[in-house]
Amino acid sequence: MNPQVWAWPHKTGLHLCSLLVTKPEESTYSVLSPSVWVSTDHDDIEKVAKAWGAQVHRRSPEVSKDSSSSLDTIQEFVRLNPEVDVICHIQATSPCLHPFHLKEALEMITKQGFTSVFSVVREHHFRWQEVKKGGSVATQPLNLDPSNRPRRQDWDGELCENGSFYIYTRAMIERGLQGGKWAYYEMLPEYSVDIDVDIDWPVAEQRVLRFGYFGLDKPEVVRLLLCKVSGCLTDGRVLISVSGEEMVSVNTRDTMGIRMLQREGVEVQILYIQNKHTAERGSGG
Structure with missing residues (x-):
């Protein structure tokens, strides 16, 4: 089979495009696919x-309208690329995807015979019927019995489509995004990030730092910490003893952090100023 990875990043801005693509040999998507495509009608993104x-799939004006759907654009791509068997549609607004997510989901099509697979996340929200403003009708629960309200740990929750990715066969694309023999792929909540409005960015950035995928290279390991006492370990206070001797105050959280680094094998060197012309160095301990 010849799967293609598909995404368009214009919704969330140009810099997310580089996050989405990364280096071809290290990207989340090229691990699984012979080609990675970005769909756009924007010169800078291209x-x-x-x-x-x-x-790059340069979208035609016919499928670049505000009213155009994802299906319109992907169907155009499929018509222009008859060699494609499987489409993996990645949402640029979900930046915490890892290769194993797509690998496992793709195998549901290539090995288990499903025609479309989409990502979901398990949520534990009690839903209530909406009552229009000014209405006098009482709201009603949609997914719980208030007289027997379950604890979170006793309730499996509900599977909700999170829009992170959709994978489908060519035949399925020609008929619609979902259908046939379909299945869901459940992602853990920490990987389920959706950027929809501006206030989503700070949360997404922190989630990416902790749970994002940064390529095949091993992460950098800290081997040495050089730390100056004045201005780094001190908290700005000067204490004077009964004998008139000046002393600085050091935050115990900093010293605790230094001990934690040393337990992990990190060398710690503490720099302190003895006078205006002399600097001495000591080992943290």
């Missing part, structure tokens, strides 16, 4: 995508 090794 330049960034190509610079990072992705191929």
Whole structure:
């Protein structure tokens, strides 16, 4: 089979395009697919995508309207690329995808015979019927019995489509995004990030730092910490003893952090100023 990875990043801005594509040999998507495509009608996004090794599907005006759907654009791509067997549609607004997510979901199509697979996340929200403003009708529970309200740990929750990715066969694309023999792929909540409005960015950025995928390289390991006492370990206070001797105050959280680093094998060197012309160095301990 010849799967293609598909995404368009214009919704969330140009810099997310580079996050999406990364280096071809290290990207989340090229691990599984012979080609990575970015769909756009924007010149700058096309330049960034190509610079990072992705191929670009330049959308036609007919499928670049505000009213155009994802299906319209993907169907155009499929018509122009008859060699494609499987489409993996990645949402640029969900930046915490890892290769294992897509690998496992793709195998549901290639090995288990499903025609479409989509991502979901388990949520534990009690839903209530909406009552229009000014209405006098009482609201009603939609997914719980208030007289027997379950604890979170006793309730499996509900599977909700999170829009992170959709994978489907060519035949399924020609008929619609979902259908046939379909299945869901459940993602853990920490990987389920959706950027929809501006206030989602700070949360998404922190989640990416902790749970994001940064390529195949091993992470950098800290081997040495150089730390100056004045201005780094001190908290700005000067204490005077009964004999008139001046002393500085050091936050115990800093010293605790230094001990934690040393337990992990990190060398710690503490720098302190003895006078205006002399600096001495000591080992943290």
